[in-house]
Amino acid sequence: MKKSIKRLATLGLLAIMGATFLTACGKKEENKDGGTATGKKTTITFGIWDEKQRPTMENLVSAYEAKNNNVNVEIQLTPYKGGEYWTKLEASATGGTAPDVFWLNTLHAESYKDGGILLDLTDSIAKSDLKLEDNYPKALISMYQFDGKMYAIPKDFDTNALWYNKAIFDKAGVAYPTDDWTWDDLVATAKKLKDAGLDAGTYPIAAPLDFQTDYYPTIYANGGWILNDDKTETGYEDPKTQEGIQIWIDLINAGLSPDLATMTDTSADAMFEGGKLAMVFAGSYMTPEYMSNDAINKNVNLVEFPEFNGIEPNIINGLGYAVYSGSKNKEAAVDFALWLGSEEAMKIQGEGGAVISARNDAQQYFAATNPDLNLAAYTNHSDIAFPLPVCKSSAELYDLEANQLKWAYSGEKTLADTCKELKAGADEILNKMNK
């Protein structure tokens, strides 16, 4: 009895092993068949990370393939979460097998350029009819431009806006926010909401420790700065920078926003989606997330980032399409990347609704995807938005910044003391980077 069970188990294991081997072989053969069956077709790979944008990317690929019969584009999706996309990209670039065309963000652009992974697209762009300077916002071009050379075609961009929950405003009998708000209006309304008596655990607004969406826009609007042009020094000790941060801490201290510990346990986004926040700042990429949540999607709308110091504050950041320098089909890859920047491709992407297309003439499509919402709040002043400050050590700097500023946000230290320490640490990282 025992023996036969053992035998059965062995057989089972063997069967499983055999099956894995077979499927492994099968996959390989499929690829080979794909290659041979299509004859002289060139296959290029296209690396992306967002599942939500996959359908749009597939539409782009089929539109391109319809025009270029001899090219076959294969999408490779690797999740962004936990840095998986970058880890895989770096490993495959080391091994010479990175995707021919891939999404790139500003955070990684410079170190990837230094690593020799990105193909210089300057000449190809000049020869094409893309006219980058005329058709794209300057801030987005500058993100992928190093020493006057372009290393990616801008793909999309994101800015920030103020979302609000109409149900909470209605209940408190307070007027909704408007596009022409100033920061003082925001604070005054938050106070009105608080005085009207919100439900337990509900707050007028949130001031989370989020650089891109919250305090960078106000720092730059206030004339402050984070990183100088040479990337040798940080601006945390500039009083204007600190003012841009202090207004958020004031919201917490006034009890208008939950405290930092609460927002660390439950993110501001989650609180807003749970109907526990009357207002929240959110990047344009949060739109699909909010609108797919049935608990709030009928009760929310958005307005522009309130004016601060007489300026429309915003931080603009975005992705680009890069070409792998080790690509075996450079010509086809460059052609595809350039086409992705064309009016036609940018329109397809914009109508997909997930992101705002980078090209000037295609920005309008994002707002058109949901006429019930004031999505133009994201694009109205994008031309004067400040580009996200980045350098090769950004990941390290952002970590340090969050780790230090949290002491000021929680009230354990003053902002001035925190910024002094933060500047010392950050400048040291820059020193190391520039060595």
Next chain:
Amino acid sequence: MGDMTKSNVKTVKRKATRREKKEWVAAYIFIAPLVIGLLVFYIYPFIQNFWFSFNDVNRFNITTFTGLENYKNLIKDKELFQTLGNTLKYVVITVPVGLALSILIATLLNTKIRGTSIYRTIYFLPSVTMSVAIALVWKWIYNGEFGILNSILGFFGIEGQNWLSNPKTALYMVMIVGIWMTVGYNMIILLAGMQGISRSYYEAAAIDGAGPFKRFFSITIPMLTPTIFFVMITSIISGFQVFDTIYMMIPKTSLAYESTQTLVMMFYRYAFDYGQKGYAAAIAIFIFAIIMLVTIFQFIMQKKWVNYD
């Protein structure tokens, strides 16, 4: 020359008959999957890591030899000592507490009560659950605003708090999850050890009038020391390598961030977030050296308390 080859052939022939050779080939084929796996996934990366630790390595594995530079910087790095302190704290608390709990539960489940197999399964469940899922669930339990822990405490009139944001409590909260996750696995091993103890010892002791406590401390524990030793070694090693629960439960904006960062967390950040793989490799070697020293120390000390008879 000719003579030498001749004699070589002779010795080989004398040593291995055809049949033996066949058996060798078969043996090598059988161990090949394991050996190849070890070489490719453990030995080679270890050597590469060792080499990296003497180099400046960027995101794309472009290496520049820098000698002991990484180690020099590492010794000066305040963060290293902070993470080392947190890691030691984690090990020193979770290992003894986890071990004591595992022994206690194993003893209770070694008795003849109804439904032991159900209890064994329940206690073992955390070991087969994904740690990321576990960490997420516990994160909700600890949530300051909506967490079940604070609700329960509130029921007894105790005011809760943001457990994972408080530098005084966060590491202990993570330790509880760590212990909860490993108790089941250790319990199963200890239980197997207990069932290997001959019943006749207990019968003899009972006749001599030894009560249950006396029997536990004079028979069970001494006879179980080899198993306890094994569990201790593996727990200490995994304690030094704690990563996923902390990574999932403590965000960067938590006030408890500094007081919960472990050595492996630091390694991970430098290797994968900051793209400084050489420095990260030096941290990995540091972790390796500490674990090795602690393990050697344990093997020396075991002569004093582990009973193999």
